Amino acid sequence: MSSTASVPQRRGLLLIVSSPSGAGKTTLTRLLLAEDKSMHLSISVTTRPRRGSEIDGVHYRFIDAGSFETMREKGELLESAKVHGNYYGTPAGPVEEALAAGRDVLFDIDWQGTMQIYNKMRPDIVSVFVLPPSVAELKARLERRAEDSPEIILQRLQNARVEISHWTKYDYVLVNTDLQTTYAKLKEILDVERMKRQDKSQVGQLVDTLKADLDALTRGR
Ligand SMILES: Nc1nc2c(ncn2[C@@H]2O[C@H](COP(=O)(O)OP(=O)(O)O)[C@@H](O)[C@H]2O)c(=O)[nH]1
Numbered sequence: 201m202s203s204t205a206s207v208p209q210r211r212g213l214l215l216i217v218s219s220p221s222g223a224g225k226t227t228l229t230r231l232l233l234a235e236d237k238s239m240h241l242s243i244s245v246t247t248r249p250r251r252g253s254e255i256d257g258v259h260y261r262f263i264d265a266g267s268f269e270t271m272r273e274k275g276e277l278l279e280s281a282k283v284h285g286n287y288y289g290t291p292a293g294p295v296e297e298a299l300a301a302g303r304d305v306l307f308d309i310d311w312q313g314t315m316q317i318y319n320k321m322r323p324d325i326v327s328v329f330v331l332p333p334s335v336a337e338l339k340a341r342l343e344r345r346a347e348d349s350p351e352i353i354l355q356r357l358q359n360a361r362v363e364i365s366h367w368t369k370y371d372y373v374l375v376n377t378d379l380q381t382t383y384a385k386l387k388e389i390l391d392v393e394r395m396k397r398q399d400k401s402q403v404g405q406l407v408d409t410l411k412a413d414l415d416a417l418t419r420g421r
């Protein structure tokens with residue numbers, strides 16, 4: 201009887217997580233990265249000032265408006281958008297390298313960037329929109345995070361109205377009430393989407409082997 205075929209492989213996927221500011225997408229994506237070392241985080245460039253807790257090159261690459269414009273003009277950004285008055289963009293090179301190496305790539309980007317990447321790579325994308333359970337909780341989280349001034353927090357709450365209206369464009373929506381529950385759901389989504397992308401040609405080989413073995417086992421009985 202022939203031996204079992206190898207475990208089916210699959211193509212890399214792009215996991216996009218978006219939310220209004222303060223809903224918890226950074227916390228969720230950091231949990232995922234800490235647990236799943238195979239996942240590559242796309243580190244965006246931004247013209248926004250660095251927050252106290254942020255490290256250049258780890259959370260973002262903080263660049264000036266001139267450098268941002270140069271990158272955009274040279275076609276080095278997979279997508280870019282103006283959010284809360286600052287520019288943000290995804291450097292294309294690291295994403296392409298990670299996908300070529302068969303790794304999944306995680307994006308913490310807004311709905312405008314998501315739409316741009318949809319247009320280029322839709323079949324490989326899994327998109328998740330994170331909502332807060334209430335406005336009071338969203339405001340409380342922004343205040344508890346204590347990284348932004350009251351003016352910046354107000355601006356982010358004002359922008360949240362438009363941002364949440366784009367939830368319909370996403371594959372999944374999670375309401376981030378309890379962090380661990382939401383995180384567990386995010387991991388379930390990733391597991392299922394990884395399974396959906398298993399290389400079907402290898403499944404086909406396994407099924408052929410199973411059929412041949414079944415024929416051999418049952419022949420003449
Ligand atoms: N389009 C796009 N949006 C981004 C990118 N990087 C971050 N963002 C989004 O910009 C918004 C502001 O991000 P940030 O300044 O870190 O604030 P936070 O949402 O309060 O953590 C969020 O909606 C991010 O998802 C990017 O490269 N492209």
Ligand SMILES: Nc1ncnc2c1ncn2[C@@H]1O[C@H](COP(=O)(O)OP(=O)(O)O)[C@@H](O)[C@H]1O
Pocket residue numbers: 219220221222223224225226227228341342344345376377378379380
């Ligand atoms: N489910 C949750 N319950 C309570 N606090 C949360 C929850 N998820 C995230 N937070 C907290 O809310 C604040 C904002 O979260 P963050 O991940 O920075 O949001 P975003 O990246 O969407 O702006 C952080 O202080 C974080 O620790």
